[in-house]
Amino acid sequence: MPLGHWEILRRQLGEVIDPEEFKLWIDPLRPVESDGPGLVLACPNAFHRTWLRDHHLPRLRQLARQIDPEFKVTLAVLPGGQPGGQGRPAVARQLTLPSLGLDHPQLNSRYRFENYIAGGGNEYACAAAKAMANGQSFFGGALYLVSGTGLGKSHLTQAIGHHVLDGERPCRVSYLTAEDFANQMISALRAKRMEQFKDRFRRGCDVLLLEEVPFLAGKDKTQEELVYTLDALANAGKRIIFTGNQPPAQIKNLGRRLRSRLDGSVTVPIEPPDHQTRVRILRSEAQRLGVVSPVEPLELLAEAISGDVRRLISALNGMAARSALTGRPMDLALAAEVAGQLATELRRLSPERIRDEVARAYGLEPALLSGKSRKKEVTGPRNIAMYLCRRHTDSSLKSIGGLFNRDHSTVMYGVDKIDRLLAQDQKLAGQLRYIEQRLGLG
Numbered sequence: 353m354p355l356g357h358w359e360i361l362r363r364q365l366g367e368v369i370d371p372e373e374f375k376l377w378i379d380p381l382r383p384v385e386s387d388g389p390g391l392v393l394a395c396p397n398a399f400h401r402t403w404l405r406d407h408h409l410p411r412l413r414q415l416a417r418q419i420d421p422e423f424k425v426t427l428a429v430l431p432g433g434q435p436g437g438q439g440r441p442a443v444a445r446q447l448t449l450p451s452l453g454l455d456h457p458q459l460n461s462r463y464r465f466e467n468y469i470a471g472g473g474n475e476y477a478c479a480a481a482k483a484m485a486n487g488q489s490f491f492g493g494a495l496y497l498v499s500g501t502g503l504g505k506s507h508l509t510q511a512i513g514h515h516v517l518d519g520e521r522p523c524r525v526s527y528l529t530a531e532d533f534a535n536q537m538i539s540a541l542r543a544k545r546m547e548q549f550k551d552r553f554r555r556g557c558d559v560l561l562l563e564e565v566p567f568l569a570g571k572d573k574t575q576e577e578l579v580y581t582l583d584a585l586a587n588a589g590k591r592i593i594f595t596g597n598q599p600p601a602q603i604k605n606l607g608r609r610l611r612s613r614l615d616g617s618v619t620v621p622i623e624p625p626d627h628q629t630r631v632r633i634l635r636s637e638a639q640r641l642g643v644v645s646p647v648e649p650l651e652l653l654a655e656a657i658s659g660d661v662r663r664l665i666s667a668l669n670g671m672a673a674r675s676a677l678t679g680r681p682m683d684l685a686l687a688a689e690v691a692g693q694l695a696t697e698l699r700r701l702s703p704e705r706i707r708d709e710v711a712r713a714y715g716l717e718p719a720l721l722s723g724k725s726r727k728k729e730v731t732g733p734r735n736i737a738m739y740l741c742r743r744h745t746d747s748s749l750k751s752i753g754g755l756f757n758r759d760h761s762t763v764m765y766g767v768d769k770i771d772r773l774l775a776q777d778q779k780l781a782g783q784l785r786y787i788e789q790r791l792g793l794g
């Protein structure tokens with residue numbers, strides 16, 4: 353058992369993890385006796401193990417691989433006691449540290465259909481994804497999943513990947529974001545390996561899972577290459593699943609050819625889950641975390657947090673962490689505290705978030721708002737972003753100026769201008785209301 357490895361790994365983790373986090377989550381780990389060649393780390397409880405797996409595992413994997421490519425780590429929970437106590441560890445799950453096979457898609461092992469709670473809001477999308485996974489032909493060859501953030505686009509897309517890979521027939525799956533596609537294409541161009549790049553998708557793939565398609569807006573060369581790839585796949589009867597936070601019709605700066613290919617796919621929205629579904633998600637998540645909670649606190653969280661499921665799950669995580677660390681029961685009082693804290697955090701808006709949301713609303717790259725352009729299409733949104741930063745954050749004129757690369761008098765001028773325009777321009781007032789709603793202020 354390479355115990356020395358643990359010491360090295362521990363030291364390296366100490367350098368990259370926040371000291372408080374380290375104290376809470378890494379310090380309590382103890383290497384324990386085991387028969388196998390790997391290193392078994394004991395966690396104080398099931399919750400600790402799950403948290404570690406979800407929050408620090410990728411970093412742990414990366415560091416361990418650097419120490420020794422064969423370094424295998426297993427997390428365990430000692431039955432009925434703290435690590436360091438007597439007894440054999442209950443090995444929960446082997447965390448192998450795989451080599452990064454390029455053609456093996458990096459799918460999140462949790463994003464499977466059995467872990468996706470279908471109900472009011474997302475039932476249709478889940479059924480559509482399952483139909484695609486089973487190769488049913490309702491959707492022609494292509495499905496486009498669209499939703500706001502945290503509603504399960506990645507989860508369902510990767511679930512299709514798992515399902516196909518687990519099937520009896522050998523199937524090649526490519527899972528990547530549109531940004532990965534663009535970057536890989538640029539690298540291939542630079543390395544003069546375009547033929548391999550083309551082949552990899554056009555001939556080396558039976559199911560293409562392509563996330564965050566709106567990223568391609570304005571990237572004409574990548575769009576063109578993707579069109580050829582899509583046509584080759586469609587002609588060969590392959591399956592394609594796209595995702596995006598906007599339906600194809602709303603993506604600006606999309607070339608005619610790619611737009612028509614996307615329009616040819618069936619667009620299915622994932623709506624936010626309804627209350628009952630949110631409660632079911634929380635129950636299933638609590639079970640996964642190994643925490644026992646009465647249903648009332650979960651009902652309270654589900655009531656307080658709608659929309660983004662990531663936030664819902666993180667609220668439960670926060671509640672379970674508090675309970676585990678302070679010994680308080682998982683009750684209504686704790687749930688109310690966590691929900692209240694989340695609401696306060698939401699209110700604390702950052703200028704960066706405002707800038708990004710304004711840019712998104714006007715179909716611009718956020719960097720443009722901080723750039724040199726003095727075109728009307730950019731200065732208008734820039735003034736709006738500065739105005740909203742001034743109105744909804746505590747940031748000074750100087751620090752807002754810093755974000756937009758302007759001095760404080762330019763910020764003052766921009767804010768004044770929007771103030772004056774608002775009094776007479778109904779359309780602008782409506783646009784501002786829309787952006788404020790998206791920022792959770794409406």
Ligand SMILES: Nc1ncnc2c1ncn2[C@@H]1O[C@H](COP(=O)(O)OP(=O)(O)OP(=O)(O)O)[C@@H](O)[C@H]1O
Nearest residue numbers: 467468469500501502503504505506507633661662
């Ligand atoms: N119905 C559901 N049942 C169980 N878990 C869910 C459900 N919906 C979302 N989740 C979980 O919420 C988290 C966010 O989901 P996911 O990353 O798939 O969202 P997304 O729509 O791709 O978000 P983004 O647009 O921000 O990338 C994941 O942990 C996912 O497992």
